[in-house]
Amino acid sequence: MRKIVDLEEGLELVQKGITKLTNILEGRAEPSFITDECMMLYTTIFNIASRNYPHDHSQLLYDKYRELLEEYLTSEALPALSEKYDEFMLLELVHRWKNYKVMVRWLTHFFFYINRYYIPRRSLTPLAEVGLNCFRQLVYQVLKDKVRDAVISLINRERDGEQVDKTLLKNVLNIFVEIGSGKTHYYETDFEAHMLRETSTYYSQKASIWIVEYSCPDYMFKAEECLKREKDRVLHYLHEISKPKLLQHVTAELTVLMKQAEDAASNKKVLVRSVIELNAKYLAVSNDCFQNKSPLRKPLKEVFEVFCNKGFSGNSCVELLATFCDHTLKKGGTKNSSEAVEETIEKTKDSSYGDITTLSQTVKLLAYINDKDLFAEFHRKKLARRLLFDRSAHDDSERSMLKKLNQQFGWQVTWKMEGMVTDMTLAREIQSSFQEYLKSNRQENPGTDLSVTVLTTRFWPGYKSHDLNLPSELIKCVQAFKIFYETTSSRRKLTWLYSLGSCIINAKFGERTIELIVTTHHAAVLMLFNSADRLGYSEIKSQVGLTDDEVTILLHSLSCARYKILNKEPNSQTISRTDYFEFNSEFTEEMKRIKISRPRVDERNKVIQDVDKDREYAIDAAIVRIMKNRNVIVYQQLVVECMEHLKHVFKPDIKAIKKRIEALITREYLERDQMNPSIFRYVA
Amino acid sequence: MNCLRYPATCFIHKLGRGHRDKVQQFMAITGSSEKAAVQALKASDWHLEGAFDIFYSQPHIRTVTDSRHLEELYNRYKGKMLVVKNEGSQDPYVDMILVDGITLLCNDLQVDPQDIVMLVVSWHMKAATMCEFSRQEFIGGLQYLGIDTIEKFRDKLSYMRSELKDEQKFREIYNFAFGWAKEKGQKSLALDTAIGMWQLLFAERHWPLVDHWCQFLQVRHNKAISRDTWSQLLEFAKTVDLQLSNYDEEGAWPYLIDEFVEYLTENGIVQRHQN
Numbered sequence: 027m028r029k030i031v032d033l034e035e036g037l038e039l040v041q042k043g044i045t046k047l048t049n050i051l052e053g054r055a056e057p058s059f060i061t062d063e064c065m066m067l068y069t070t071i072f073n074i075a076s077r078n079y080p081h082d083h084s085q086l087l088y089d090k091y092r093e094l095l096e097e098y099l100t101s102e103a104l105p106a107l108s109e110k111y112d113e114f115m116l117l118e119l120v121h122r123w124k125n126y127k128v129m130v131r132w133l134t135h136f137f138f139y140i141n142r143y144y145i146p147r148r149s150l151t152p153l154a155e156v157g158l159n160c161f162r163q164l165v166y167q168v169l170k171d172k173v174r175d176a177v178i179s180l181i182n183r184e185r186d187g188e189q190v191d192k193t194l195l196k197n198v199l200n201i202f203v204e205i206g207s208g209k210t211h212y213y214e215t216d217f218e219a220h221m222l223r224e225t226s227t228y229y230s231q232k233a234s235i236w237i238v239e240y241s242c243p244d245y246m247f248k249a250e251e252c253l254k255r256e257k258d259r260v261l262h263y264l265h266e267i268s269k270p271k272l273l274q275h276v277t278a279e280l281t282v283l284m285k286q287a288e289d290a291a292s293n294k295k296v297l298v299r300s301v302i303e304l305n306a307k308y309l310a311v312s313n314d315c316f317q318n319k320s321p322l323r324k325p326l327k328e329v330f331e332v333f334c335n336k337g338f339s340g341n342s343c344v345e346l347l348a349t350f351c352d353h354t355l356k357k358g359g360t361k362n363s364s365e366a367v368e369e370t371i372e373k374t375k376d377s378s379y380g381d382i383t384t385l386s387q388t389v390k391l392l393a394y395i396n397d398k399d400l401f402a403e404f405h406r407k408k409l410a411r412r413l414l415f416d417r418s419a420h421d422d423s424e425r426s427m428l429k430k431l432n433q434q435f436g437w438q439v440t441w442k443m444e445g446m447v448t449d450m451t452l453a454r455e456i457q458s459s460f461q462e463y464l465k466s467n468r469q470e471n472p473g474t475d476l477s478v479t480v481l482t483t484r485f486w487p488g489y490k491s492h493d494l495n496l497p498s499e500l501i502k503c504v505q506a507f508k509i510f511y512e513t514t515s516s517r518r519k520l521t522w523l524y525s526l527g528s529c530i531i532n533a534k535f536g537e538r539t540i541e542l543i544v545t546t547h548h549a550a551v552l553m554l555f556n557s558a559d560r561l562g563y564s565e566i567k568s569q570v571g572l573t574d575d576e577v578t579i580l581l582h583s584l585s586c587a588r589y590k591i592l593n594k595e596p597n598s599q600t601i602s603r604t605d606y607f608e609f610n611s612e613f614t615e616e617m618k619r620i621k622i623s624r625p626r627v628d629e630r631n632k633v634i635q636d637v638d639k640d641r642e643y644a645i646d647a648a649i650v651r652i653m654k655n656r657n658v659i660v661y662q663q664l665v666v667e668c669m670e671h672l673k674h675v676f677k678p679d680i681k682a683i684k685k686r687i688e689a690l691i692t693r694e695y696l697e698r699d700q701m702n703p704s705i706f707r708y709v710a
Numbered sequence: 711m712n713c714l715r716y717p718a719t720c721f722i723h724k725l726g727r728g729h730r731d732k733v734q735q736f737m738a739i740t741g742s743s744e745k746a747a748v749q750a751l752k753a754s755d756w757h758l759e760g761a762f763d764i765f766y767s768q769p770h771i772r773t774v775t776d777s778r779h780l781e782e783l784y785n786r787y788k789g790k791m792l793v794v795k796n797e798g799s800q801d802p803y804v805d806m807i808l809v810d811g812i813t814l815l816c817n818d819l820q821v822d823p824q825d826i827v828m829l830v831v832s833w834h835m836k837a838a839t840m841c842e843f844s845r846q847e848f849i850g851g852l853q854y855l856g857i858d859t860i861e862k863f864r865d866k867l868s869y870m871r872s873e874l875k876d877e878q879k880f881r882e883i884y885n886f887a888f889g890w891a892k893e894k895g896q897k898s899l900a901l902d903t904a905i906g907m908w909q910l911l912f913a914e915r916h917w918p919l920v921d922h923w924c925q926f927l928q929v930r931h932n933k934a935i936s937r938d939t940w941s942q943l944l945e946f947a948k949t950v951d952l953q954l955s956n957y958d959e960e961g962a963w964p965y966l967i968d969e970f971v972e973y974l975t976e977n978g979i980v981q982r983h984q985n
Contacts, residue, residue, distance in 0.1 A: 661962030684965035691938040692897050698938070703945055704962040 033083060036074045037090065040136070043067040044094050047132055051125045052102060064135070072139045084144040091137050091153060095160045098129060103165060112176050113191070119173060120197045122165070123204075130157035155207070162205050170216045173198060177217070178224050181259070185228065196263035203265060210267050218268055222275050225256075229279035249280040344397050345630065348404035351388060355427065356412060357419045385423075389430040396677035399640065402431070402439045403633045407487050409443055413450050414479065414526055415624075421447065436674055445485030453479040456514070463510050470509060472502035480511075480520070488636075494524045494546070495571040497553035524550075533591070535611055541619040542591065547572070548622055551580050552591065555609040563603045574603075579625050581607065589613070589620055645678055645686040653696055653708040661704045732758060740765055779858040780849050787811035788845070807843040818860050821867065826910050830870040833886045840890050874914045881944060884911055888940045898934035901927060908943075917947040919974075926973045931966060939964045954982050 043063065049056035075084045103122045110118045134141060134153045141153045151159070177198055184190045202213040229252070236248055256276050260269045392401060412418040424447050432440045457477055464471050496504065504522065511520060527546035531553075532539050544552065550570050554561060561569075567577045578601045585594040586601070591613060595606040648671040652664060659667075665683055672678055687706070690696050699705035729751070736747040736758065742765065754760030789808040807815070816823045835851030837843055843851075857863045873879045891907050892899040899907075905924045912920040923943070927935075942964050950957050957963075957971055974980040 662960065681965045681968070684968070688936050688938045688964055692936050698941075698962075703942060706962075 033074060033086075036070045039070050040067060040090070040094075043136065044098075044133070047129065048098060048102065051128060067136045068138060071137055075139050075144065084140055087137065087140050088144065088150065091133060091140070092156055092160060094133065095130070095157055096164060099126070099160060099164045104168075107165070107169060113180065113194070115169075116173065116176050116180075116194055116198050119165075119169065119201070120194065123161070123201050126157075126161055130154060133157070158205065158207065166201075166205050166212075170212075174217050174220055178221055181221070182224070182228055184259075185255070192262045199263055199265060210265060213265055214267070218265075218271070221264075221268070222271055225272065226275050226279055229276055233280050252276060252280070344395060344401045345404055347388060347391065347395075348401055348408060351385065351405060351427065352408040352412065354385060354388075355409075355419055355423055356417050385427050386430060389427075389434055392431075392434060397637075398435055398439065398674070399644075399676045400634070400637050402435070402443075403637050404629070405431075406443050406446070407629050407633060409446060410487050413446060421450075439675065442485045445482060449482050449485060450479070453481070456480050456511075459514065460507065460510055463513075464506075470506050472499070472506040474499050474503050476503040476507060478507050481523075483521075489523045489526060491521050491523055492525055492547075492576070493571050494550055495569060496524070496546075497550060497556075499553070500529075500546070500549070535613045538614070540613075540615055540617070543619065543621040545622070545624055547576070547580055548584065551577075551584065555592075555607075560606055560608045562607075563601070563605050566607065577601075581605075583622055583625065587622075589615065589622060591622070641676060641678065641682065642686060644672060644675065645683060646690065648672055649683075649686060649690060650695055653706065657708050658699075659706055661706065664706060729756060732756060732761075736761055736765075775853050775856060775858040777849075777858075780852055783852070783858070783860070784845060784848055787815050787843075787848075805845055807848055809841050812841060812843070819864055819867065824910075826874065826914060827867055827871050829887060829890075829910070830873055830883060832890055833883050834870070837890055839894055880915055884944050885941050887911065888937055896934070898936050899940065900934055901932065904935040904940070912947070915947075918952060919947070922974065922979055923970060926970050927966075930969060930973060936964070939966050942967060952980070954980050957982075 043066075046056055046059065046063075050058060071087060075082075075087055103126065107115060107118050107122060130153075134157070137153055144150070145152055177195060180190045180195060199213065199217065202217050203210055206212040232252075253273060253276055256272050257269070260266055260272065264272070392398060395401060409418075409424065412424075418424055425444075428440050428443050428447065431443075457479070460476075460478065508520065511518075524546040529544055529546055529549035531542045531544060531549055533542050533552070542548075542552070547570075551566060554566060554569055558565075563577070563581070566581070567574065570577065570580075572580070581592070581594075581601050584590075585592040585607060586599050590610055592607045593610045594601075595608070645668065648668050649664065652667050652671065653659065664687075665680065668683055669678060687696065691698070694709050696706045697709050699707055732751055733744060733747045736742065736751060737744060740747070740762070742750075746765065747761075750761040750765040751758075753764050784807070787807045788811055789806050812828075813823060816825075816828065821827060831851070832840065832843075834855055835843060835847040837847050837851075852858065852863070855866060857866055874883065887907050888899055891903050905927065908920055908924060946963065946967055954971055954974065959968060959971065971982075975982045
C-alpha cells in the first residue's frame, strides 16, 4: 500500500538522511548507510516530486538540494578551514573537497529523479554542476588567495631546498582545475599568473646574488639546474599548461644581466669597457655553453649577437669597438693628442685592468659581429693615425693585437696592418741612414732638420696627395731626401703626402719666440708672411695651390680658433674670399710651444664606402670560385656556399649577392639554365 | 636555325616517341621543315635512309629568292648619307639601311614604323641594333623568309604578326629585343627604352601588372635594366599569378623583381597572403 507522502514529513526524512551522511563524512560515530535507507531516501524524493500533482514540488526539491549543500559547507567546511593556515589549511582544503565531492555524489543519487526528469524539462543547471558552483562560490572564491599564497610559499621553500609535500600541492592545484569543470581558466587566472610573477621575482633576486657568488661556469650550471627543477615541478604538481611560460620566465631572469648590459651600453656615456667587463665573465664560458644543448645557449647567443650588431645613438657597435681599441692602444692620457676624445667614450679611471686581456676579450666579442671587415677597416685607419702621429703606446701591443685578429679572422684581414707596423720599423731605419748620409755629405744638408717616414703604398689607407706649393726651405728638404733616396733603393717612386706632415716653426712675436707645431699645410701658409705683411684670401690660395675648402679650413684654424697667429680683416668667425690676413705680432701666449690641431677627419663614410666596394669584389670572387668548382648549381645552394665562403669576413646580405649574380650574368661569367631559371651554369 | 630547337607544334605531338625522334633527326640533317620531314618519313614507312632518298629526289619546298631583286630592294633603302671614315677616306654611301631607309620601307609596306611587326622582322634578320640593317642582315633575312619583292614582304606581315602568338617565338623575340634595343657598346638597356619596349611587347601578350612595373622602376630604380632582369621579367609575368601567391621570395628571382613584389604589397596594390 502506498503511503501518501506528506511534504513536511518527506523533507524531514531527507534532512535526517543528510545529517547521517554528514556525520559519516565528518567521521562522527554513525553507522553507515544500508541499502534500504538509500532506497527510502530516493523514493521519498520521488514521491514528493511525482505524486503531489497538481502541486509540483520539484522546484522546491531542486532548491532544497542547493540549500542542503550550502548548509553543509557553511556549517562544516568553512569553519574548519578558517581556523587553519598555510600547509594545514591546504590539507584541510583537500580533505574538505574530497568529502564534498562524496556529498555531492550521494545527494545527486538521492535526488536522481529531479536530475533525470525535472531539470532537463526546465533546462536547469544539472545537480553536479550546482554542487560545483556552491563550492566555488562559498569556499573557493573566499579562500583562493590564501590558498594560492600558501602554495607559492611551499614552492619557494622547495626551490630553496626543503622537502615539501608534492602530493598535497598536486591535489590542491587539481582543485583549481576541477573547479573550472576541467578547464584551466581558474587555474590560470587565480593561480598561474601570480605564480609566474612570483617566480620571476624569486629568480631575479637569486640571479643577482649568484652572479656575485658564483664563477661563470658555475653560474651557468646553476641556471641549468634551476631550469631542470622547474621542469620537474611541472611533472610533479604544476599543470602542464604552465610549462612553457614557466621556463620562459626563468630563462628571462637568468639571462637578464646580459640585457642589462645591453641597456647600459645604449646609454651614450657608458664605456664599452664596462660592458666588456660585465660580459667578460660570460665570454669565457660562451664556447662551452655553445657546445652543449643548454636551453640558455640560444638566448645567450642571441643577446650577444643583437648587442654586437646594433647601433648606439648613430654609431655602430663596430665603430665603437674600433674606437675602444684605439684608445686602449694609444699612449697615456689624451694630453698629447690633438684629437678630442669622442663624446661617446670616456676614459676609465681603472686602467689597471690589463690592456692585453681587455684586447683579447674585445677580439672575442668580435666573433659575434657580422661586419668583421668593417671593424678591420676602422681599425686600420685608426692604426695608421696612431703610427703616423706617434700615438701608439707600444709596438708590441699593436703586434699582439694584430696576432689576435689574425687568429680570429685570418690573414686576409690583417696582412695590410702588419705591413704597416713593419713599415714603421723600416722607415726608422731609412731615417737613420738619411742622417748618416747628411753627416757624410754636408753640402747636401738642406739647412732644416728633416725626418721622413717612407710608407709602402699598398699597406696603407689611401691618402690624397696634394699639389701643395712648398716654401723654398721645404723644397730644399724634399730635394735632399730625394737625392738620398735614389742612392739607396731601386726605381721606387716617392709620392709626398704633405697633409700628413708636421712642422715646427719658430715664430717671433715681438721679442718673444714661440715654437709652433703645425701641419705642413699650415707651414706653407704661414711662411708666406715672411715675405709679405698682408695677404688676401685669393693670393694665399693661388700661392699655396690648394682648393677653397682646404684653404678655408687652414685659415680658420690660424685666425679664428684658439691661437690667433694671423689677424683677419674683417674680424668675423667665418672665412670669406674677400678677407685679408696679417701676421699677428701682438700674439701672446704663456707656453713656449703651442700646437695648432690637425683638421678633424670624419673617416666613417669613406670607410663604409671602401668596405662596400671591397665586399662587391669579395662576393664576385666567391661566386666565380664556387661556379668554377661546381659548374652547375641551384640558386639556394649558391647563396649558402657564398655565405659560407665569406663568413669569416662579413655576412653578405641576400640582396647584395643577387646584385652580384646579375652583374656576373651581364659580364657573361654565368648564365641561367634555359629550362630552369633557378639553376646557374658557369660560362667558361 | 632557331625553329629546330623547339619542336613544339601540335603536328609533331600526334606522333609517337620513336617517330618524333626520327623527325627531329631528319630535320637536323636535311635542314627541312617539319612538314617535309613527316611527309618524307611517312612515305618511306619511317625508315630514315629511305626518307632521305625521297627528300633529295623531290624539288625543294623552300621558295628560292631572286638575288637580283634582293639587291635592288637593298639599294632602294640603303643609306644616302655621307660618312667620313678614319684617316679622311670617304665612302659616298654608307653600306647600311638607316633610319631614312627604314621609314621608306615602312611606307612601302604600309606599316607604322612603331608597329611591333618591325621587331619581328628585325628578329628574323638577326639585326644587331634597332633602326639599322646591315646588308647581310637585310638580304640574309629576306632570303630566309623567302621574300624578294615588296608585295611578298607585305603578304608575309600577317604571318609574322601571328608568330607573336606562339609562346616559344614570343619568348625568343622578347629576349632578342633586349640586345636589339640597347645602345651599341652598352651592356644594359636604358630605362626609357626598356619601358617603351615593354609597353609594346605586353600589348601583344597581356600582363596586367606592366604599368605598375614601369611606374615602380621610375620611382624606385631609375637606372638601366640588365639582361637578366629583362629575361626574368617575362618568366615572372608568365608564371606568377596576380595575387603573387606563388611567388617565392627565397627564390632565384633578380633582386629588382623582389623589390617590385615588396612595392606591390607595401602599396596595397596586391594583397598578399603569405603562407
